[in-house]
Amino acid sequence: MEFEYNLPVHIVFGRGCIEQLGSEAAKLGKRALLVTGRSSTKKSGLLDRAAALLKDAGVDVVFDKVTQNPLTTTVMEGAAFGRKAKCDLVVALGGGSIMDAAKAIALMCRCEGDILDYQLLRRTPQPILPLIAVPTTCGTGSEVNGTAVLSDPTTNDKRGMRNNDYLPTVSIVDPLLMKTMPKPVLAAVGFDALCHNMEAFLSRKRQPFSEIMALRGMELSVKFLPRVYENPDDDEAWEAVTLASTFGGMSIYTSSVVAPHGIEHPASGLRDIVHGCGLAALTPIVYEHTLSAAPEKFRTIAKLLGGKKAADCPDAIRRFLERIDLNCTLSEQGVQEADIDWMTENCFQVSAMMLQNHPCKLTPDDVRAIYRAAL
Numbered sequence: 225m226e227f228e229y230n231l232p233v234h235i236v237f238g239r240g241c242i243e244q245l246g247s248e249a250a251k252l253g254k255r256a257l258l259v260t261g262r263s264s265t266k267k268s269g270l271l272d273r274a275a276a277l278l279k280d281a282g283v284d285v286v287f288d289k290v291t292q293n294p295l296t297t298t299v300m301e302g303a304a305f306g307r308k309a310k311c312d313l314v315v316a317l318g319g320g321s322i323m324d325a326a327k328a329i330a331l332m333c334r335c336e337g338d339i340l341d342y343q344l345l346r347r348t349p350q351p352i353l354p355l356i357a358v359p360t361t362c363g364t365g366s367e368v369n370g371t372a373v374l375s376d377p378t379t380n381d382k383r384g385m386r387n388n389d390y391l392p393t394v395s396i397v398d399p400l401l402m403k404t405m406p407k408p409v410l411a412a413v414g415f416d417a418l419c420h421n422m423e424a425f426l427s428r429k430r431q432p433f434s435e436i437m438a439l440r441g442m443e444l445s446v447k448f449l450p451r452v453y454e455n456p457d458d459d460e461a462w463e464a465v466t467l468a469s470t471f472g473g474m475s476i477y478t479s480s481v482v483a484p485h486g487i488e489h490p491a492s493g494l495r496d497i498v499h500g501c502g503l504a505a506l507t508p509i510v511y512e513h514t515l516s517a518a519p520e521k522f523r524t525i526a527k528l529l530g531g532k533k534a535a536d537c538p539d540a541i542r543r544f545l546e547r548i549d550l551n552c553t554l555s556e557q558g559v560q561e562a563d564i565d566w567m568t569e570n571c572f573q574v575s576a577m578m579l580q581n582h583p584c585k586l587t588p589d590d591v592r593a594i595y596r597a598a599l
């Protein structure tokens with residue numbers, strides 16, 4: 225057996241560790257571009273708190289705002305703003321979309337040209353600005369990986385960029401910051417985290433380190449996501465679902481996501497649907513189609529979810545989704561029958577690697593059938 229594991233991110237994890245934001249930032253720069261979402265961090269007071277922590281540590285702050293499913297054009301605007309303001313550090317405060325956009329902004333603050341020129345590169349021509357990631361949702365695990373998923377508004381392509389240079393320098397993962405998420409957001413991002421761990425576990429690129437994190441991440445999500453969904457005052461459960469998300473980010477960075485993510489991306493790229501909801505509609509169906517390719521692995525997942533054998537896996541996932549009110553279809557989210565051909569073609573263009581890492585080969589006819597069954 226031969227494998228590699230390389231994840232050079234300084235991870236600070238724990239309830240209340242946001243307090244370390246100022247001291248960590250002061251080690252890296254003097255003027256921070258704080259990238260955040262439209263309104264949630266402002267409403268909760270977190271934005272003001274983060275800005276105060278930075279200022280108290282002697283770091284100046286300027287702000288930038290990013291939306292869900294970040295666009296390549298938004299990144300270019302953010303980078304132009306950061307350059308003009310002479311920022312030497314980027315701080316991402318928000319969910320996966322924010323952290324992904326911040327990675328690309330940190331890149332384009334330093335590099336010439338358009339973000340699209342860098343999407344397929346394995347190394348950046350020069351180091352990007354240092355980045356501190358502060359997640360406020362426990363789903364993507366973007367704080368511990370070098371992946372950024374951006375949508376190109378001219379083509380609707382939702383494409384992942386992956387490069388060790390995009391890894392955050394520091395990640396401050398404070399489970400208490402997750403507590404302001406509305407329940408539907410918690411369900412969607414929490415299920416995304418479970419999917420990351422399930423997919424890394426199923427992946428052809430699975431290796432011992434990612435496997436152990438994926439297994440532990442799945443256990444934590446299965447036990448604690450319904451618990452925190454029912455009782456948002458349960459801080460132990462918040463810590464567990466946050467750790468599951470961080471494990472998920474680490475395991476997919478090493479071992480990749482597989483077909484459910486690959487097939488979901490064209491749907492959310494085209495219709496701007498919530499990623500976790502798209503996965504909820506597609507995952508049980510993808511697994512139903514491919515159970516026979518990895519019966520032992522599906523049996524392990526099924527057992528974690530309360531089933532007995534591999535064939536129980538899709539329904540065990542559906543029962544789990546019911547507990548967090550996330551059972552849904554693609555058509556409920558605006559996807560139409562007429563979209564299927566475009567999504568199938570797009571899937572083989574932008575998600576080819578994810579499909580290749582699935583335990584079995586999927587043809588365009590398979591993918592078309594999966595979309596149809598998920599409508």
Ligand SMILES: [Fe+2]
Pocket residue numbers: 364416420485499
């Ligand atoms: Fe995901």
